[in-house]
Amino acid sequence: MYEEPNPTLEFLETKLQGFKPQWGIILGSGLGDLVHHITTVYSFSYNELPDFPKSTVTGHAGTLRFGYIGNEPVMAMQGRFHYYEGYTMQEITFPVRLMKSLGITQLIVSNASGGMNPDFKVGDIMIIKDHINLFPDNPLIGPNNSQLGPRFVDMSEAYDAAFIKKACNIALQSSIAYKEGVYAGLSGPCFETPAEYRYLWRIGADAVGMSTVPEVIVAKHSGMRVFGISIITDLGIEGHTEKVSHEDVLKVAQAKEPELSTLIVKLITQPD
Secondary structure (H helix, E strand, C coil): CCCCCCHHHHHHHHHHCCCCCCEEEEECCCCHHHHHHCEEEEEEEHHHCCCCCCCCCCCCCCEEEEEEECCEEEEEEECCCCHHHCCCHHHHHHHHHHHHHCCCCEEEEEEEEEECCCCCCCCCEEEEEEEEECCCCCCCCCCCCCCCCCCCCCCCCCCCHHHHHHHHHHHHHCCCCCEEEEEEECCCCCCCCHHHHHHHHHCCCCEEECCCHHHHHHHHHCCCEEEEEEEEEEEEECCEECCCCHHHHHHHHHHHHHHHHHHHHHHHHCCC
């Protein structure tokens, strides 16, 4: 997938006819409706992109859109890829490499997650301020291509502090309730046991999910600024752990999607 020339990149460069996105957006489970805020110029099914992974999870449409939010050119993924689908870490993060090759310097990642923080409730929006990587693999393992990024990546500010401050101000101005917290990334596909929720809370995580962390690692390796946001779709608080299904997750995410879209649109369009 990193061969030269790259078939996916060549295909898109031919089709995009000089369109140059500056923002990349990865939309998580049930959060694909943000695309209604995009004035779409080009749209591609993942199935028509050569050497591109395919979405296999309900709630991930599998569409790549190019267009404008306000005057800002964007590339939006309606659906991402997960380790539990059987993809390698390099396949999961290939779209981020593609974004960088197309000139994108700013990445927004969203997800649905389970909350462990006792101050959280279902439906909360959590701005991600940091993460804990608990995946059994890392997308940077193996020989390093210095043209893509450094051998050892500084993760002291994985999520851009200026973006976080701006997003908090936007949320306050827009009367959008929010939390800030640490996201733990696990492989899935099982939802966590009560003991696992307790463990994650005690090691410093506020929410847990099955995505995002590999993409952020590669984005930082590529020199991108990153903003991350979660919808708390279920709770694993000690003494308050409930049964959860993927359908439950999608339902909550879709209900909160309008607020998340408002925040992301303003983050992109409002001046710093």
